[in-house]
Amino acid sequence: MTTKGWIILGAVALSIILLSSLGAMLGLVAGAGLAYLGWRQATLSEAVVMKVLWWVVLVIGVLVGISSLPGMIGVVALYLLLKLYDKWKETKDYSYDKF
Structure with missing residues (x-):
């Protein structure tokens, strides 16, 4: 050949x-986006309650990314x-x- x-x-x-x-790649992108959003907003927030909520979003994003590995x-x-x-x-x- x-x-x-x-x-x-x-x-x-x-x-x-x-x-x-392709589906797993889209899940990986969504998880990375959620993790980035959670990290960025958690560092910008001043209220403790909002920091905790944004950290929850970050953990959800990381878990979505891991499941779409x-x-x-x-x-x-x-x-x-x-x-x-x-x-x-x-x-x-x-x-x-x-x-």
């Missing part, structure tokens, strides 16, 4: 992994897909009829 054939096969496999991990597989698949695309752009078809 040629190099381009292996690249196409890898791209198809990584695309399937990426699409199957399989989304990291999708992130890695996306990274590898981008590297594969760069490799695809580098490959050239050499013609050996000049020899």
